[in-house]
Amino acid sequence: MSAKTADKIATGIIIFITGLIALALIGLLGYILFRGMGHISWHFLTSPPETIRKGGGIGPQLFNSLFLLVLTMVITVPIGIGAGIYMSEYAKAGKITSTIRLIVEVLSSFPSIIVGLFGLLVIVNKFNFGFSLLSGALALTIFNLPLMVRITEQGLRSVPLAQKEASLALGISKWKTIRSVQLPIALPIVLSGSILAAGRIFGEAAALLFTAGMSTPRLDFSDWNPLHSDSPLNPMRPAETLAVHIWKINSEGLAPDATQIAAGASAVLIITVLLFNLGARALGRYMHNKFTASK
């Protein structure tokens, strides 16, 4: 076989395989949407699930997922950005900093089930937070912090040194410089990174099985006092999220329409994650345009 023929065959194979990957994604998305879309209705999105009868919905689970996402982001963002600032601006190059870097890398490589188990041991049992939204949010915070740190560092590193110098030379303190000059420029990267992180949180289940729990109490959606035990906003109640729900009905679902519910819930999950993804892209592009257009 001549080198030219080999080249042609190899090129063909590469194109074929790449196409196959694209087809796999399209097939995957198509399958979920095709199977699930038919099942999605207002009733499905808002009513509570049934254990053995047909016609259950995913209302509480959807709410739990969204609420948990908000709780998690509220805890994660300030800590993650703070730690990212430390790594990028305060940490001096040296042994200690590279050790911290290794630690963050290890934390980011921990399987989410390990994070969930740690949450069970320490947050749920030792701190006695029980299976609750708060426990879940803390577990997800641990799970997501390394990513948030990396995003912040990345964002700050994209800020031109000249900007930082200009501010410091005016006699502005370092902390004020970080907050008012560097972070605003880093914002597009931090923001779109956070949205992608939010998508990851929304779909996470393994870290939640043993922290937020696998059940939801009967909720009274007219009671918005977070201190009441059947209020949806009570952070100390157990909360099964959408992702956990999908896992549960697939492994132990008894309802006759379990598969359709799983498909519908998967479709909702995918659509939400897609929206996060598109949102991050659109935002990144918008901010990029805003900056480059004014230059």
Next chain:
Amino acid sequence: MGEIALSAKKLNVYYGEKHAVHDVSLDFAEKEVTALIGPSGCGKSTFLRSLNRMNDLIPSCRVTGEIRIGDRDINEGNTDVVALRKNIGMVWQRPNPFHKSIYENIAFGPRYHGIKNKKQLNDIVEESLRKAAIWEETKDRLHKSALALSGGQQQRLCIARAIAVKPEVILMDEPASALDPISTSKIEELISELKQDYSIVIVTHNMHQAARVSNKTAFFLNGHVVEYDKTEVIFTNPSEQRTNDYITGRFG
């Protein structure tokens, strides 16, 4: 000669192993323009950056020797670097306005230093922009992004930003080298205006510029100061052969 605004005594700067500035001792007189000239890589910018401790930002950089303002040595460990930098403004080679509006670029410093009154801030913004000869071009678009200005305008905005916090000394690191000839001459005019109120230290590789704007000139070579004297002396009757070679264009 007037009072001394700033003086360096036996200043040495190292980047890691590299010895960039050797034993430089220079006095900068108040309300005068001092030019630092020399071929690229001679240590003049490095020296300039140590005058407001900007070299602190470079991890491998080490500075020894004294820089005195009045009776204090700013290289001492207990120096309040933030307060120091408020007194010593800086302008860079490439204009680096903040990614904010024109107004915010100017008001950012004074507001941080305690001026909260809106009227007072407005006055400072106008005064600084006027002093930097850019008020007429910007007064109708104060709240538009500073990044939309041309390079020369941006540089004058940066000068306005520096004087808005009322420093005593302004350091300029080749402030016109990235600009077109017209903007350059505007900046030079501006420097001549500004020396009425400020002590200015300007790094330039353009000898004509040094001759036009400065009162005194220091010639740097390989990290050493070869000669430091009145500008007319340096350019007409230097005492060192190497200075003469440089200003007549034999090298550099």
Next chain:
Amino acid sequence: MKKSNDREVATPHLAEEWVGKVYTFICILFLIITIFSMVYFVASKGLSTFLVNGVNVKDLLTGLKWKPDGEPPMFGALPFIFGSFSTSILAAIIAAPLGFCAAVFMIELSPKIGRTFMQPVIELLAGIPSVVYGFVGLSVVVPLFRDIFPGQGVGIAAGALVLAFMILPTITTIATDALASLPAGLKEGSYALGATRWQTIYRIVLPTTLPAQMTGIVLGIARAFGEALAVQMVIGNAPHIPHSLFQSASTLTSAITLSMGNTAMGSVQNNALWSLALILMMMTFVFVFIIRWLEGRKKL
């Protein structure tokens, strides 16, 4: 000279600098404390199987029978360890060539389609939640394997195939970065000698980027090794070493996921699960160090 006002402005910003330093330091400290307590708690729980309950370490690591409720209870975790390694390595074997081809396509063949089309495809694959992968695996892959191969369809093959798609984005992204960072002269030199594109790729590009490719593959294996729910849904969960790729099996993560909720805290059955978690954690360290080592080689 007005030196007196220096001191007036001095105090507030010094306090402010302090706030910034302390705040960011507390944040990073939180991270460090978290990870050390994770290691400490999981390790102390996992080790108590051996220290408190007196289970032999060697029995756990090499034992073939997992019968926590048996008489006497048996804690042989080798089937799980085997399941974890075989699914994740098999997943990498499937995903690595796919990822490499996609990377070559995106960098060498058609950067335009690569950027505008394949890049989003890869990012979306990365964004799909693992339970959705598990659900599709359960409702598409398992029935398909059941029809084609003998057995129930569940097993290591189904697990590996699902995992392969989950780790494909990691492998592809790192392979793409590696190809993109190759100096242009390297390839041009080869083309100038009359080599075809394919010859250039496998003689020059592949060997030069091999350490980076390996980094991607190990990262992929690490992720697959720790993935819990997607695997658990398609692997069948039988606690023994299967005779074929299409027979029900278990992994460390699937065993933990299934049983953790059904055992009482502190019991030997529960502690044994923590020992599995400890193995999982130790493997994470191993993977991180392999990746560090590979990245060190890349710089040479």
